[in-house]
Amino acid sequence: xxxxxxxxxxxxxxxxxxxxxxxxxxxxxxxxxxxxxxxxxxxxxxxxxxxxxxxxxxxxxxxxxxxxxxxxxxxxxxxxxxxxxxxxxxxxxxxxxxxxxxxxxxxxxxxxxxxxxxxxxxxxxxxxxxxxxxxxxxxxxxxxxxxxxxxxxxxxxxxxxxxxxxxxxxxxxxxxxxxxxxxxxxxxxxxxxxxxxxxxxxxxxx
Numbered sequence: 001x002x003x004x005x006x007x008x009x010x011x012x013x014x015x016x017x018x019x020x021x022x023x024x025x026x027x028x029x030x031x032x033x034x035x036x037x038x039x040x041x042x043x044x045x046x047x048x049x050x051x052x053x054x055x056x057x058x059x060x061x062x063x064x065x066x067x068x069x070x071x072x073x074x075x076x077x078x079x080x081x082x083x084x085x086x087x088x089x090x091x092x093x094x095x096x097x098x099x100x101x102x103x104x105x106x107x108x109x110x111x112x113x114x115x116x117x118x119x120x121x122x123x124x125x126x127x128x129x130x131x132x133x134x135x136x137x138x139x140x141x142x143x144x145x146x147x148x149x150x151x152x153x154x155x156x157x158x159x160x161x162x163x164x165x166x167x168x169x170x171x172x173x174x175x176x177x178x179x180x181x182x183x184x185x186x187x188x189x190x191x192x193x194x195x196x197x198x199x200x201x202x203x204x205x206x
Contacts, residue, residue, distance in 0.1 A: 002078065002102050006090040007110030011146050016108060018091040022055055024085075033061035039073045046081045058086045064098050065090075075101055095168050096182070116143050120150055124164045128205040135201055148197060152177045176200055 005017040021029060037060060045058060058078075063071060078086055084194045088102075099107060119134035138147050155174040163170040180200065184193045 001088045002088070002105035003108070004088045004090070004094070004099070004102065004105045004107045006088075006092065006094045006107070008093055008112040009110040009146065010091050011149060013108070013110040014089060014091075017087065020034055021057070027055055027057050031059045031061075034063065034065040037063070037066060037069060037070065037074075039077070040075050043077055046077050046084060055083050055085075058084060059089075060086070061089045062091055063088050064094055067164040070100055078197060099200060112140075112146075113141060113143060113159070115141060116147055116150065119147065120154060123151075123154075123201065123205060125205065128202060131201055131205045132198065135198060144194055144197070148177065148181060152181070169204070173200065173204055 002182070003020065005013045005020075007013045030041075032041070032057065042058065045056065060074075063074070078084065088105075093109065093111070099105070104129075115134065115137045119131065119138050122130045122134055135147075138144070152174065155170055157176060158164065158170050159167070159174065177197075180189075180193070180196050183189045184196075189196060
């Protein structure tokens with residue numbers, strides 16, 4: 001059986017993917033990703049499974065980030081073996097055309113909530129009246145961790161592209177977000193994490 005976990009909600013898709021693998025700890029698992037995968041390595045693993053008739057799991061992260069020829073070769077190999085489960089995780093939404101490569105796969109898509117995108121897109125200078133109400137909605141839906149994850153990534157990318165704020169402000173906020181995340185995980189925050197992040201957003205967008 002082939003299982004595919006994908007979607008823009010990377011945290012949830014990755015968590016579900018990891019949980020699936022954790023439920024099969026007693027089974028031999030080959031873990032590969034787009035950076036180290038080779039067709040020969042996959043073929044050897046599959047042939048060993050066929051030879052010894054033992055159940056195995058082939059786990060591949062970001063398979064769809066490799067070139068199509070590798071994907072097609074791996075798909076052909078998979079179809080030749082019966083006692084193998086293939087578990088694929090992709091860090092973004094896979095297109096319908098890409099999914100057609102594995103027609104019999106069980107697919108789980110993890111989309112992002114529109115409120116989260118709306119809040120992220122609203123973060124710009126002098127836009128506090130729109131940002132904070134949207135942020136409260138994000139918190140009410142329990143999306144704090146996911147929002148902080150995307151917010152950090154957003155500011156990190158802005159450091160090397162086209163920032164909405166001046167470079168000095170962008171760098172300062174990025175460092176504040178990293179510090180907030182660190183203090184929250186180490187128990188050093190003296191106020192609720194949601195309030196700490198709100199204060200950063202207020203100072204940024206007022």
